[in-house]
Amino acid sequence: MLRFEFLEARNLRHAIALTDQHGDDARIVAGTTDFLVRWRQGVWTPKYVINIGNVAALKRSSFSARSGLRLGSLVTIRELETNPVIRQRYPALAAAASAFAGVQIRNLATVGGNICNASPAGDTLPALLAFDAQCRIAGPGGERIVPLDQFFSGPGRTVLERGEILVEVVLPPPPKVSGSLYIKHSPRAAMDIATLGVASYVALKDRGRVCADVKIVLGAVAPTPIRAYAAEDLLRGQTITPELLVKVAQATQECASPIDDLRGSAAHRKDLAGVLTHRTLEQAIAMAKTGPISFEAQRRLAVESAVMEAAV
Numbered sequence: 001m002l003r004f005e006f007l008e009a010r011n012l013r014h015a016i017a018l019t020d021q022h023g024d025d026a027r028i029v030a031g032t033t034d035f036l037v038r039w040r041q042g043v044w045t046p047k048y049v050i051n052i053g054n055v056a057a058l059k060r061s062s063f064s065a066r067s068g069l070r071l072g073s074l075v076t077i078r079e080l081e082t083n084p085v086i087r088q089r090y091p092a093l094a095a096a097a098s099a100f101a102g103v104q105i106r107n108l109a110t111v112g113g114n115i116c117n118a119s120p121a122g123d124t125l126p127a128l129l130a131f132d133a134q135c136r137i138a139g140p141g142g143e144r145i146v147p148l149d150q151f152f153s154g155p156g157r158t159v160l161e162r163g164e165i166l167v168e169v170v171l172p173p174p175p176k177v178s179g180s181l182y183i184k185h186s187p188r189a190a191m192d193i194a195t196l197g198v199a200s201y202v203a204l205k206d207r208g209r210v211c212a213d214v215k216i217v218l219g220a221v222a223p224t225p226i227r228a229y230a231a232e233d234l235l236r237g238q239t240i241t242p243e244l245l246v247k248v249a250q251a252t253q254e255c256a257s258p259i260d261d262l263r264g265s266a267a268h269r270k271d272l273a274g275v276l277t278h279r280t281l282e283q284a285i286a287m288a289k290t291g292p293i294s295f296e297a298q299r300r301l302a303v304e305s306a307v308m309e310a311a312v
């Protein structure tokens with residue numbers, strides 16, 4: 001048995017002090033769902049485990065039409081899935097949460113843990129990036145804000161420095177005429193890591209004919225989740241046509257640089273990137289025009305598996 005000393009952080013200041021004091025000998029835990037797997041595998045062998053799970057300041061979440069959504073790092077994936085405001089205003093994020101593991105894991109796993117674990121296949125990351133999330137980080141030197149698209153430095157690596165803790169993520173309020181969706185493709189319909197995840201966000205203008213803004217984010221096709229900037233540029237400011245959406249999906253495919261692994265070949269992932277981008281864009285545009293679809297309908301669209309395809 002790999003032994004460690006368990007340290008309970010009483011508040012944020014105490015958590016920072018403990019993390020700073022023990023540096024690389026310590027590992028913070030929140031929901032522990034990633035930690036326990038890595039610890040049992042002998043991949044993470046900290047001398048000290050610092051539990052931040054009871055720090056009240058990290059549990060808060062709020063929404064205002066002016067400043068948007070604030071999610072404390074300890075907000076659970078289950079909360080993201082069930083919160084009515086998130087379902088209505090940030091549907092891609094609620095869809096990503098509903099496609100995440102099983103309900104027992106969703107009850108424990110936190111949004112901060114998903115971000116700080118920095119897996120390229122982390123399910124909440126494409127949706128958070130599609131909504132321009134900003135990270136509020138606190139450390140021994142004070143606070144700083146880092147846009148989420150600058151937070152990851154590689155698979156499992158982030159820009160967090162010694163003693164720093166992710167406090168919250170802040171998502172600006174999406175405009176009224178906008179829609180979004182996340183679709184996860186994986187070998188199994190539940191309890192599986194994404195072979196590919198795509199989140200698209202679209203805002204419309206001119207009575208829904210023109211794309212005012214768009215974000216397309218891919219997970220599991222590169223060392224970190226990536227924005228398909230070149231594809232977005234083809235759509236932003238343009239009149240939306242079926243032909244243009246096909247071109248945008250093709251351009252998104254070109255942004256992906258996946259690898260072969262047990263969940264799928266690089267070629268399969270590239271194909272999926274085009275297909276799922278097209279699907280998420282169509283749905284996001286439809287939602288922007290007619291309002292959010294029911295959560296059940298979103299959930300059905302959000303999880304797609306090889307098993308389900310084989311059964312059709």
Ligand SMILES: Cc1cc2nc3c(=O)[nH]c(=O)nc-3n(C[C@H](O)[C@H](O)[C@H](O)COP(=O)(O)OP(=O)(O)OC[C@H]3O[C@@H](n4cnc5c(N)ncnc54)[C@H](O)[C@@H]3O)c2cc1C
Pocket residue numbers: 027028029030031032033034035036037052073099100101102105108109110111112113114115116117121122123124160164165166167191192193194
């Ligand atoms: C059976 C199973 C199924 C899973 N399925 C999925 C899935 O479908 N999709 C998916 O994306 N993930 C999945 N995961 C992975 C995991 O559940 C998520 O990454 C989860 O969000 C991690 O959150 P946590 O609170 O449990 O993190 P923890 O395990 O507590 O911590 C994870 C990492 O983040 C760091 N950390 C946590 N919080 C902070 C903070 N506030 N500041 C700084 N560092 C911090 C920790 O030090 C650690 O390195 C699965 C895991 C298991 C065991």
